[in-house]
Amino acid sequence: MANELRNNVFNDFMDPMTNFFDGLGRNMVNSSKMKTDVIENDDEFEVKAELPGFKKEDISINYENDTLTIHAIHDLNKEQKDEDGKLIRSERTSSDVSRSFYLPDADTDKIGAKYDGGILDIMVPKSAEKESKHSISIN
Helix, strand or coil: CHHHHHHHHHHHHHHHHHHHHHHHHHHHHHCCCCCEEEEECCCEEEEEEECCCCCHHHEEEEEECCEEEEEEEECHHHHCCCCCCCCCCCCCCCEEEEEEEECCCECHHHCEEEEECCEEEEEEEECCCCCCCCCCCCC
16 A cells, blocks of 8 residues: 555656656657658759648748748647547647758749648759859969
């Protein structure tokens, strides 16, 4: 009986500590990055980003100064409606992620994107006007 009482007191004390450190580690590792692959082919760049849980409306893509920027923001707390009882613990928080990639000489009129099953796939065609070599004379 004494051991059972001591264990309950210890567990009650450690539970908030475990919750704090568990959440701290998860937030430091997972919340700041989106897993992304950038592939360069002869005529285009292909960017694949994992954005599970986001809706298409939550994602914005911008190409400016040879840089592709992906930004996704979603407030999951707004969607939680607790009509049946009191919410004791929630591991769903707001998500705000952003990544930028230097992808030079893109044909901006032909950039396309699709979003399916939590995967954002962006095709960035290279501009045909770019010269691959330029000879410089020495004076």
